Amino acid sequence: MRTGGSVSYCLIFKAMKKTNYLKTACLAAAFAGIFVTGWESYLRQCGFTLSYNDDESLWAHTRKNIYEATPAGPVIVGTSRSKFDIDLGTWKSITGKEPVQLAIVGTTPRPVLQDLANDPDFKGTVIVDVMEMLFFQPDGSFTETSARKRLQYYPKYSLSQHASFHINRKLEDHLLFLDEERFSVNALIKRLPIASRPGVFVFPVFPMDLEYVSPNRQTAFTQNFLRDTAAQHEVEGVWMKMGLASTKRGVGGDTLTNIIRSVAQSVDKIRARGGKVVFVRFPSSDPVWAAEQQAYPRALYWERLLKETGVTGIHFADYPELSRYECPEWSHLSPADAKTFTRDLTRIIGDKTKWSLQNAVSQNIP
Amino acid sequence: MVFNSYTFILFFVLLLGLHNLPFSWKTKKINLLGASYLFYALWNPPFILLLWLSTVVDFYMAKLISVTENQRRRQLWLAVSLVLNLGMLSYFKYGGFLLENFTMLMNSLGIAFQAAKPDIILPVGISFYTFVTLSYTIDVYRRKFKPESSFLDFALFVTYFPHLVAGPIVRPEDLIPQFKQPVKATSEQFTWGLFLLTLGLFLKVVIADGWLAETSDFIFSLPFPVNPLDAWSAVLAFSGQIFCDFSGYSTCAIGVSLCLGFQLPENFRYPYASVGFSDFWRRWHLTLSTWLRDYLYIPLGGNLAGRYRTYLNLMITMLLGGLWHGASWNFVIWGGLHGLFLCIERLLRRKPRQTQPAGQHEMVLQATVIPVRSSRLSTLLRVLLTFFLVNVTWVFFRSPDFNTALKMLLCMFGVIMQGPKMLSTPDMLKVAIVTICLLVTHWNMRERSVKGLFQSLPWWFSGTMWAVMLILIVLTQKSTGSFIYFQF
Structure with a gap:
């Protein structure tokens, strides 16, 4: 026993003597460097568009700008539709001020609206994107809790996280592979063709080169996606699976009443401090628009919302210039359409609300 | 600051550079202490005051315990340290919990009591550094070792950033002796x-x-x-x-x-x-x-x-x-x-x-x-x-x-x-x-x-x-x- 022990200790000692830490570290650094460089080069060769992570840090960084919001540069709360359909650059070229984009993909905007209402320092203008299927989801639903999670991050956004965000931004300016949504290990694992148990809802996977996000949180379809009709059909399939084309009636009764009441309370708080609110219904097309009309009849949801909150609403279907678009995948506008849509929308907001934005519009549009 | 952040990578690279410059050992320790405060303050700067309070009080209480022969007085100085440390911990960590349970107890006894929900933010790592400082005063009280004479070494022991917010919960004998002599990591280390x-x-x-x-x-x-x-x-x-x-x-x-x-x-x-x-x-x-x-x-x-x-x-x-x-x-x-x-x-x-x-x-x-x-x-x-x-x-x-x-x-x-x-x-x-x-x-x-x-x-x-x-x-x-x- 003792001899065996001595022998093994001798072996370990010899191995310890042999261990070359520096050589090991250099090899590790070289392998890792070669792999990362190769991975980045490969992604570039595939033609992917550079995109920024639309995560809680970027949202928190954007949220800090709400205190300067005016009708010319309002805060936008909502869903992916407002992220695609309002072209922030076009808006800025018209009014001279870029909106603060706070819309969160796949969530109801009510928690963010409530957050603005509860912030005593916020006195600005808010554009609320009303996509009925998400907007009228009850409290506690996935779309509502997801928005709340994002909100909870903001008060804890520390100096350290702020600094990390800025360093990360510099890296994201140059490196494609830092896009967590598309190229992280988890994102790649989710794309593996592994079937799940019957009855399990697995969140559908979108095409790899569907969209890109800019530092100001503007989202747009990539040119590759706009050229690829197969990819567009793939996304249409995703919408079908997620029930966007479902005609099942949305919430009603007390739940709806409570939802509208809570929105009215938020609106009243913002107005009491001199702020302004406008609701916008963004375009959708083909089966999605047809289903939305059946699931959320305008009179029962949109009109009631406007009536009980006393807020001005702009529904795309009421304006030929806003309803002339065909969404590539039934739910969002292409970047080119978003530009003209935004130009018309700013004019209509100005006309309908008589806010000071109207002057800016008339001064800037030839 | 968390280890898995870009801020930490930058912080660590700069600190390593600073630590390996030809400064005196005391200067290096001051640099480490300053860096540790920065590490902590980048979460929520005001809470650094709690850390200072705990450090200063425990340093001086341990000194008083050490020089006092009267047992009652020794107990008194120990109590000051315990009350301060456990008091801060109780307030920040258990304040809301205690109030909530007290309210429930009162209500269950039929007494209408409604307290305003306290808006207390938990300082990061308070449970860890409280235990670190407590072990120091208790061990001095037990005459396990003499109190640390250098405030710099003691402050660095409490605040040293690698262990500050989530341990390991170090004991004075683990770390303070290492601050006494100039040390530099070997290439293997x-x-x-x-x-x-x-x-x-x-x-x-x-x-x-x-x-x-x-x-x-x-x-x-x-x-x-x-x-x-x-x-x-x-x-x-x-x-x-x-x-x-x-x-x-x-x-x-x-x-x-x-x-x-x-x-x-x-x-x-x-x-x-x-x-x-x-x-x-x-x-x-x-x-x-x-x-x-x-x-x-x-x-x-x-x-x-x-x-x-x-x-x-x-x-x-x-x-x-x-x-x-x-x-x-x-x-x-x-x-x-x-x-x-x-x-x-x-x-x-x-x-x-x-x-x-x-x-x-x-x-x-x-x-x-x-x-x-x-x-x-x-x-x-x-x-x-x-x-x-x-x-x-x-x-x-x-x-x-x-x-x-x-x-x-x-x-x-x-x-x-x-x-x-x-x-x-x-x-x-x-x-x-x-x-x-x-x-x-x-x-x-x-x-x-x-x-x-x-x-x-x-x-x-x-x-x-x-x-x-x-x-x-x-x-x-x-x-x-x-x-x-x-x-x-």
Whole structure:
């Protein structure tokens, strides 16, 4: 026993003597460097568009700008539709001020609206994107809790996280592979063709080169996606699976009443401090628009919302210039359409609300 | 600041540069102290005042205790330190909890009492640095050592950034002597420190955050029961997550410190290969379990105050240990279950001893719940039983409230069978792979060390493994997640 022990200790000692830490570290650094460089080069060769992570840090960084919001540069709360359909650059070229984009993909905007209402320092203008299927989801639903999670991050956004965000931004300016949504290990694992148990809802996977996000949180379809009709059909399939084309009636009764009441309370708080609110219904097309009309009849949801909150609403279907678009995948506008849509929308907001934005519009549009 | 952030990488590179410049040793220590305050202040600057208060008061109370001969006065100075430290901890950590329970008690007695909800922010790491400073004054009171004469060394001991916010909970004798003489990391220490930093980040970023957190968070947040397989997956996911998260932090801390030339005590020894709960607490969060042993269990009388008193002491220690983790009854239940399992284990260990004397090997076998006695297989079975029971306790640790914990347990044990299937196959596979890998690794490493393994492998193999970890960290990209133990 003792001899065996001595022998093994001798072996370990010899191995310890042999261990070359520096050589090991250099090899590790070289392998890792070669792999990362190769991975980045490969992604570039595939033609992917550079995109920024639309995560809680970027949202928190954007949220800090709400205190300067005016009708010319309002805060936008909502869903992916407002992220695609309002072209922030076009808006800025018209009014001279870029909106603060706070819309969160796949969530109801009510928690963010409530957050603005509860912030005593916020006195600005808010554009609320009303996509009925998400907007009228009850409290506690996935779309509502997801928005709340994002909100909870903001008060804890520390100096350290702020600094990390800025360093990360510099890296994201140059490196494609830092896009967590598309190229992280988890994102790649989710794309593996592994079937799940019957009855399990697995969140559908979108095409790899569907969209890109800019530092100001503007989202747009990539040119590759706009050229690829197969990819567009793939996304249409995703919408079908997620029930966007479902005609099942949305919430009603007390739940709806409570939802509208809570929105009215938020609106009243913002107005009491001199702020302004406008609701916008963004375009959708083909089966999605047809289903939305059946699931959320305008009179029962949109009109009631406007009536009980006393807020001005702009529904795309009421304006030929806003309803002339065909969404590539039934739910969002292409970047080119978003530009003209935004130009018309700013004019209509100005006309309908008589806010000071109207002057800016008339001064800037030839 | 968290280790898995770009800010930390920048901070660490600058600090390493500064630390290796030809300054005097005192200047280097001042730099380290300043850097540690910066590390802490980048979370919430005002809370640095609490850290200062604790440092200054304990430094001077220890001096007063040391120079005072009158026992009552010594007790008074110790009490000042205890009241200040435990008072701050109680206010910030347990203020809301105490008020909530007081309100419930009053209401249950029919007394209408409604308190405003306190808006208290928990300072990061308060539980850790409170224990660090408490151990110092208590040990000076016990005349274990003389008080530290240098305020700089003492302040650096309390504030030294690698251990400040989530341990390891260092003792004065672990760290202060290392500040006395100029030290510089050797090239071996430096490289090994970097390896440990990589290993810690791999455990945290890739395994805990990347592979497990989503599954565990998702299932534990559901308001309805789930399929038994999903419930077990979530618990196993959390089991892996909390180990990888916390041991990942400790490993990073040890690695970072080693790069600067200072050694910190180890905090984990492959706990999921524990044979019984006493063994578990010799392998899980070692610096906390030894702290509780030395400053709570033994002062209560330990196992020398009679049989029943020993059980009571165990229960008190584990209940308070549970409460240390957070202001919630679920943590108390978690601690209580651990205490209960420790008592049962002790009870089972006692019985055979009365009939026949046992050898050392026999003693180990008897210290378990399963009466299997065929060496390696029986040890493995006891390890698996311990792992199973530890997982049951994690349900209380992770659940946001008692009802959720109960619901999860009912799902896990098939009492509720009709819950829907929620997890995708890839998510379940990730949990299964990590759990199996953890168990196999812990089983094979239970008597070994990472460094021993590293040194026994060919350099090219270690280098490749190191590279794989680095690549996976870069590709996982979860750079903003906080560590679970920061909330404690």
